Amino acid sequence: MDNIQSKTLIAKNLTATFTDNCKHLKVLQNINFSVKEKQFVSIIGPSGCGKSTLFRLISGLPTKDTCEIEGEIRIGGMKPETACRNREIGLILQKPTLLEWRTVESNIELPLEIIGYKKEKRREIVKKLLKLLDLTEYAEYRPTKLSGGMQQKVSIGRALAYDPELLLMDEPFGALDEINRRKMDIEILDIWKKTNKTILFITHSIEEAVFLSQKIIVLTKKPSTVHKIINIDLPYPRKKVVDTPKYFKYITETRNTLNEATK
Amino acid sequence: MRYLKKHKEKKRKASMKRPRWSFFLVQIRKTLLTILVISLILLIWEYLINKYQIPKRILPKPTDLLEFFKKEFLMKHSLRYKTVLDKSLKSFSDAFIGFTLALLIGSTLGILLSKNKLTYTIFFPFLFLLQLIPVPAFAPVIATMLGYGYTTKILIVVLFTIFPITITVRNTIINIPEDYNNLLYTYGSTKIETFKKLILPSIIPSLLSVMKIVCTASIVATIITELPLSVIGGIGKDIYNSFNNQMIPRVWVSVMIISLISLLFFKTISYLEKYINQTYRYGQYTI
Numbered sequence: 001m002d003n004i005q006s007k008t009l010i011a012k013n014l015t016a017t018f019t020d021n022c023k024h025l026k027v028l029q030n031i032n033f034s035v036k037e038k039q040f041v042s043i044i045g046p047s048g049c050g051k052s053t054l055f056r057l058i059s060g061l062p063t064k065d066t067c068e069i070e071g072e073i074r075i076g077g078m079k080p081e082t083a084c085r086n087r088e089i090g091l092i093l094q095k096p097t098l099l100e101w102r103t104v105e106s107n108i109e110l111p112l113e114i115i116g117y118k119k120e121k122r123r124e125i126v127k128k129l130l131k132l133l134d135l136t137e138y139a140e141y142r143p144t145k146l147s148g149g150m151q152q153k154v155s156i157g158r159a160l161a162y163d164p165e166l167l168l169m170d171e172p173f174g175a176l177d178e179i180n181r182r183k184m185d186i187e188i189l190d191i192w193k194k195t196n197k198t199i200l201f202i203t204h205s206i207e208e209a210v211f212l213s214q215k216i217i218v219l220t221k222k223p224s225t226v227h228k229i230i231n232i233d234l235p236y237p238r239k240k241v242v243d244t245p246k247y248f249k250y251i252t253e254t255r256n257t258l259n260e261a262t263k
Numbered sequence: 264m265r266y267l268k269k270h271k272e273k274k275r276k277a278s279m280k281r282p283r284w285s286f287f288l289v290q291i292r293k294t295l296l297t298i299l300v301i302s303l304i305l306l307i308w309e310y311l312i313n314k315y316q317i318p319k320r321i322l323p324k325p326t327d328l329l330e331f332f333k334k335e336f337l338m339k340h341s342l343r344y345k346t347v348l349d350k351s352l353k354s355f356s357d358a359f360i361g362f363t364l365a366l367l368i369g370s371t372l373g374i375l376l377s378k379n380k381l382t383y384t385i386f387f388p389f390l391f392l393l394q395l396i397p398v399p400a401f402a403p404v405i406a407t408m409l410g411y412g413y414t415t416k417i418l419i420v421v422l423f424t425i426f427p428i429t430i431t432v433r434n435t436i437i438n439i440p441e442d443y444n445n446l447l448y449t450y451g452s453t454k455i456e457t458f459k460k461l462i463l464p465s466i467i468p469s470l471l472s473v474m475k476i477v478c479t480a481s482i483v484a485t486i487i488t489e490l491p492l493s494v495i496g497g498i499g500k501d502i503y504n505s506f507n508n509q510m511i512p513r514v515w516v517s518v519m520i521i522s523l524i525s526l527l528f529f530k531t532i533s534y535l536e537k538y539i540n541q542t543y544r545y546g547q548y549t550i
Contacts, residue, residue, distance in 0.1 A: 061445050084449055091449050097442045100547035101464050110460065111450040143549045151549055162450065 008166055008198040009035040009058065013071035016053055020066050026223035027053045031071070033217050033226055035166075035200060040192055042201045042209040044254070045219030046262045051202050054219075055170050058200065059091055060084030076165050083165070087115070090159030090197075092169040096151035098143040098158075105130065105139040108157045115162060129157045132194060134187075149173070149180045153187065160195060167199045174204060185211055186239060193236070206258065210250045211238050218254070220261040227261035230254055323512040328519075331512040347501060347517045354485050354497040355524050357413075361420025362474075362481040369425045370470065373432025374462070383433075394426040399487040416488050416497075423484035424477045431473040435466045440548060467545040471536040478532050482525045 014031040017024055027050040035041045045051055056063065058073055060080030075083035083089055098107050105126055112122045130136045133153050143151055152172050159167060172188075173181045185208060192199055203209050209216050216230045232250055234241050241247050305325045311317075312324045319327055335346050345353075372390075376383045402419050409415045439461065447457050489499025498521050505513040539545065 059445075059449065061448060085451055087449070087451050089449055091446060093442050093446075095442065096549050097440070097446055098549045099443075099461075099464070100544045100549060114447070114450045114452045114456050114460065142544060144547075 007034045008037050008039075008076055009200065010074045011058070011071070012073075014054075014057070014073060015070040016050070016057060017068045018066050019068060028057075029223040029225045031219075031224070031226055033229060035198060035215075037198055038196050039215065040189075040199045040201065040213045041215045041217065042203055042213040043217045043219065044203055044206065044209050044258060045224060046221045046258070047204065049219050049221050049224040051219065051224075052170065054224075055168060055202055059089055059168055087111075087162050088165040090162070090164035090167045092152070092156055092159050092167065092172045094171050094174055096143065096148070096155045098151060098154055100143055102143075103139065104135060104141050104143060104146070104154050107143060107154055108161050111158060111162045125161055129160055132160075132191065133157050147180070148176055149184050152176075152184065156188070156191065160191075160197075165198060167197050169199065169201045171202055171204060173208070181205075181208065182211075186237075188212070189236065189238065206251060206254045210247065210254055211242070216254060218257045218261050228257050230257065320509045320511050323515055327512045328515055331516055335513075335516070347498060347513065347520055350498040350501050351517065351520045351524055354489065354499060354521065355482065355528070357416060357497065358420060358481040358485040359528075361417045361485065362424065362478060364417065365421045365424040365428060365477065365481070366470070366474065368421065369428030370432045370466070372425070373429040373466075374436065374458075376429065377433045377436035390426055390429060393422055398423040398484070402488055416485065419488045420481050420484045424481050427473050427476060428470075431469050432466050435469040435546070436462055439465050443548070464545040467543075468536075468540055469546065471532070471539060474532050475529065475536060478528050479525050482521065482528065486521065 011031050011033050014028055015026070016028040017026045019025075031054070043051060043054070053067075057069065058075070058080055060075075060083055062081075063069070073080050075088060078086065078088070080089070099110070102110065108126050108129055109122050112125060117125075127136075130139055133156065135150065135153060135157070138146060138150065143154060146154070156167075156172070169188075173184045176184060188199075189212060201209075201212060203212075210232060214232055216232060218227045218230065219225070220227045230250070230253060234244075234247060234250070238247075309325050312322060336348070340346070372386070376386060398419055401422075402415070405418060406415050409418065443461055444457070447461055452460070485497065486499040486502070489497040490503050498517050502514050502517050505511075505517065
C-alpha cells in the first residue's frame with residue numbers, strides 16, 4: 001500500500017480501442033508505467049502513436065462513447081475521473097488557451113474564482129505565482145500582447161493556481177522556436193524545482209526530453225505500447241551538463257530506441 | 264521592454280506631426296463633401312421636375328417636400344394631432360420592443376439548441392420554417408388568431424428577426440474551442456460557472472454583430488405589419504393612408520424620417536459594437 005501511495009501515477013495493462021462503424025482501431029495496447037511523486041517524466045513516440053489519447057485518458061476528461069478502455073490508471077490511488085473532479089490534475093495544452101477578455105492576472109485567477117475563493121486569498125495566490133513565473137510587470141496585460149512563450153507561462157501559472165498533484169503537459173512548447181524553447185525548458189525546470197510537482201511531459205523532441213526528465217517513456221507506433229523506459233541519470237541543473245559526453249550518450253540512446261520503436 | 268520604448272517613441276513622433284484636432288478637420292471635410300453632394304442632387308432633382316412638368320402626385324419636388332415639412336412641423340396643430348415624427352417614433356419604439364424581445368428569446372433558444380443534439384433536431388425545422396415563410400404574408404393568419412392589435416405587431420417583429428439571432432448564438436457556442444471547455448472541467452466548474460465565465464463572454468461579439476443586421480430589419484417588419492393591420496399610432500399606417508389620399512409629399516417625408524431613425528439606430532449599435540469589442544475583447548482567444 002505504501003508503495004502505491006508514493007507513486008503519483010500508475011498505468012496498468014492499459015488498452016484503448018476506438019470502435020467506429022464496426023471498425024476497430026486499437027490505439028493503445030498493454031501500457032504499463034508508473035511515475036513517482038515529484039518526478040519529471042517525459043513520454044516520447046512517433047507522431048500519431050496515441051500520445052494524445054493517453055493524455056486524455058490520464059487527464060480524466062470524459063471520453064467519447066466510441067472509445068473502449070481496458071486496464072486501469074490510478075492517480076494518487078484515485079481513478080482519473082475522480083482525481084480530475086478533485087482538482088488533482090493541472091492541464092497545460094499545446095496552445096496557451098487563455099481568455100483575451102481577461103488580463104494575465106485574472107486569467108491565472110480563473111480557476112480560483114470557479115473554486116470560490118475569497119478575493120483576498122485569490123489575490124495573494126496570484127501575486128505569489130506571478131512572482132514565481134517572473135510575470136509581475138505583465139499582470140495587467142492582455143494575453144495577446146505577450147509572446148508565445150510568456151503566454152504558455154501564464155497557462156502554467158493558471159494550472160498551478162489550484163495546486164494540483166500532477167501537471168500534465170502536452171507539447172507545451174511545440175510551437176516555439178529553438179531558442180525560446182530552450183529558455184522555457186530551463187524555466188519549467190526551475191518551476192518544477194520550486195513547486196515540487198509531479199510532471200508528465202509529452203514531447204516530440206528527443207533533446208527536450210533528455211534535457212528535462214529523469215525518466216523517458218518511449219512508445220511504439222500504433223497500436224502503441226511501452227517500448228522502453230530510459231532513466232536519465234544526470235544531475236540538475238541540466239544547463240551545466242549539456243556539453244558532457246554522458247548527455248550526448250543519452251540523446252543517442254533515446255534516438256536509437258525511438259528508431260527501433262518506429263520500425 | 265526595449266521594443267515598448269521604441270513603440271512609445273514612434274507614437275510620440277507620430278502625434279507630433281499631426282495635432283490631435285486634425286481628426287476633426289478630416290471629419291468636417293467629409294461632412295462638407297456629403298452636404299455638397301446632397302445639395303447637388305436636390306438641385307438637379309428640382310430642375311428636372313420643373314423641366315419635364317412631372318405632377319406632384321407622381322414625384323414631388325424638393326420644394327414641395329419643404330413646404331409639407333413647414334406645414335407639418337412649424338404650424339400649430341390641435342393638441343391631439345400627431346406629426347409624422349411622433350408616429351415614426353412610435354413605430355420605432357414598437358420595433359425596439361420587438362427587437363429586445365427577439366434578442367432575449369432568440370439567445371435563450373440559441374443556448375438551448377446548442378446544449379444537445381436532440382433539442383436541435385426537434386426545434387430546428389420549426390425555426391427554419393419561420394425563415395422560409397414570408398412573415399409579412401403570414402401576418403393576416405396571426406391577425407385572425409390574435410386580433411388586429413399590438414400583440415400581433417410585436418409577435419410578427421419577433422418572428423421576423425429571431426432566426427438569425429438563434430442560429431448565430433448557437434453556432435458561436437458550438438465553435439468555442441473544445442480545449443477551453445476541457446480546462447474549465449478540470450477546474451471543477453459547474454454548468455452555471457462555465458456559462459458565466461466562458462459561454463456568455465464568447466457570444467457577446469457575435470450577438471452585437473447580429474444586432475446590427477436585425478435592428479433595421481425590426482423597423483422594416485414594424486412598418487410592414489402596420490400596413491395591413493389597423494394598429495393606430497404607427498408611421499406605416501400613416502404612409503398607407505397618405506398614399507391612398509394622394510398626399511405624396513407626406514409619404515416622402517415619412518419615408519425619409521423613418522429611414523433616418525433606422526440609420527441612427529444602426530449607427531448607435533455599430534458604435535456600441537466597436538466600443539465593446541475594443542474595450543473588453545470578449546470572445547477572443549489566444550490560439
